[in-house]
Amino acid sequence: YIIYDGGMGSxxxxxxxxxxxxxxLMNINxxxxxxxxxxxxVSAGSDVICTNSFSSFPPALSRAGFSPEEIISAAVKxxxxxxxxxxxxxxxxxxxxxxxxxxxxxxxxxAYAGFAELAKLGERYGADLAAIATMSAIDEFTAAVNAVHxxxxxxxxxxxxxxxIGKTYTGFSVEDFAKAVND
Numbered sequence: 001y002i003i004y005d006g007g008m009g010s011x012x013x014x015x016x017x018x019x020x021x022x023x024x025l026m027n028i029n030x031x032x033x034x035x036x037x038x039x040x041x042v043s044a045g046s047d048v049i050c051t052n053s054f055s056s057f058p059p060a061l062s063r064a065g066f067s068p069e070e071i072i073s074a075a076v077k078x079x080x081x082x083x084x085x086x087x088x089x090x091x092x093x094x095x096x097x098x099x100x101x102x103x104x105x106x107x108x109x110x111a112y113a114g115f116a117e118l119a120k121l122g123e124r125y126g127a128d129l130a131a132i133a134t135m136s137a138i139d140e141f142t143a144a145v146n147a148v149h150x151x152x153x154x155x156x157x158x159x160x161x162x163x164x165i166g167k168t169y170t171g172f173s174v175e176d177f178a179k180a181v182n183d
Contacts, residue, residue, distance in 0.1 A: 005041035005049040008092075012037070012052075022064055024056045027074035034075075038082035048157075049083055050092035050131050051075035051122070057096040058114045068117055076125035090131035090157060091122030093144055100139050103170070108143050115147035123152040132158035136168040138180050145181075 009023050015033050017026060026034050034052045041049050053075040058068045072091070079089040093115060098106040119130055130148045135141040141160060148156050160168060160177045167173055 003045050003047045005038070005046040008034075008037065008050065008052050008054065011040075022055060024053055024061070024071050024075065025064065025066065027052050027071055027078055028066070031074065031078050034078050035082050038079055042083060042087045046087050048088045048090050048129070048131075049079055050090045050133075051079045051127065052092070053118070053122075054092045054094035054133065055097065056118060057094075057098075058117055060097050069121055072118060072121040073125050076122060076127050080126055088128040089126070090129045091119065091127035091154070093118055093122075093130060093132050093148075095135055095137075095140060100137050106140075108139055111140050111143035112147045115144040116151045119148040119152045119154065123154050127154060129155040129157060132156060134159065134161045136161055136172070137170045138172050138176055141177070142180055 012023055012026055012033065015037065017023065038049045053072055056068060056071045061068055061071055076089065076091065083089050096106055096111055096114060098104050100106045100108070100111065122130060130152070132141065132144045132148070135144065135158070141158065145156060145158055148154055162168055162174060
């Protein structure tokens with residue numbers, strides 16, 4: 001068994017993060033809070049802890065006035081410090097926050113480029129693996145997996161989110177996910 005850590009956002013809220021504040025900016029504004037949460041997960045027995053970078057897609061960071069390098073370097077540094085030699089550090093890569101074409105304006109190429117940038121930074125700063133988490137769109141999931149696989153040597157842990165009838169909010173089934181993983 002491999003024990004993963006738990007939620008970061010809910011823990012940040014419990015520890016004083018203000019409503020509407022970006023979770024990933026806590027890596028810079030309050031790294032001691034992030035470190036404390038991750039240390040608690042390691043103390044509880046987590047074999048893998050995730051960086052606090054779930055919402056760090058490059059265009060969103062740019063709009064917030066930060067670069068991916070600022071956030072990813074701080075997130076990996078904090079997680080590595082918290083992990084010590086007791087846990088592996090996963091670069092947490094969540095959905096872009098944008099809709100893929102044709103529902104929105106995010107193209108596969110732009111999604112791929114954003115995820116590749118994050119993955120390369122994660123590897124450069126010492127992440128042990130990439131965690132592609134809670135994806136809902138197959139094309140965005142594929143862009144993230146391909147970006148990590150084709151631009152780094154990081155192992156990949158990936159998951160999608162499904163509702164109680166086995167579909168993502170964009171209508172993809174568990175079977176669609178399994179096919180995408182095996183292609």
